[in-house]
Amino acid sequence: MADDKRPVNSQPQGTAPMLVGGNRNARNFPIDSDGRRDWSYGLLDCFDRRGLYCWTMGCPCVVYSKNRQRLRSLQNQGRPLVGGGERYDKQCCIYCALSFSGFCWAIKMQSRTRAEVRERYGIREDSNGDYITSWCFAPCALTQERREIELEENSF
Template sequence: MNRNPKGLSHNSDGKRDWSEGLCGCFGDCGTCCVATFLPCMTYSKNKSRREYLNSHGRPHPEGGDGCGGGCFLYGCLTVFTGLGWLLSVPERNATRERYSIKGSGCGSCLTVMCCLPCALTQESREIELEEQSLQK
């Protein structure tokens, strides 16, 4: 299992940068558009893909669940309180932890709060790199 398919260097703490920059979201316009207009779906899909990788060691057979309970919860929180984006913070932290990516909880919160579509797309692309490496 390769959690660093691009072979990025690690710092002395064993952490590395994201494989794609935050503005690299434009390299995956489809995901970026869905993350912009339906962030609940991208959130749910990323979460299910990462959790499936954690528990099974292989890519989600259906490419993730974009319309499951996570999507519903995220959507309801967004519609009724405007705070659905808060669910993305622990998921971003979990993705950073899985791939030994530099950062902090505060940094994740600021990134998600300031540019949610870019953050969700960046996470999706990181997960996708591992999925692609497992299919080879």
């Protein structure tokens, strides 16, 4: 190996900092002593976004699936999912099949999507509330979850 006698003309450069995520409380809701807060939008605020609400009424399986994909991207990659995710995947098909029998709430409970949204954003509620909300108010629950995810995505 030959000795390299050339002078050093530059210093090593640092790398860009890693993205660790967006704002998980974009609307700056007050946080209780237990570190919990309310949902950024109420359950019945689903009617404020009529287009999204109509989408959850007509194709809840697509909204459910995209919510899962977007949440996974934020959790695993620390950034929003480019393009918002695939419309039709395995989870979408399962949700659709179960919705014909009235058991679409079961996949939401099994996958824990609502619970994962609450845990990620420090939202107070419990699994019983998740169950009742997902069973009785499925379109509003999907809309509420989607809007919470969008707040973080928009903060990037």
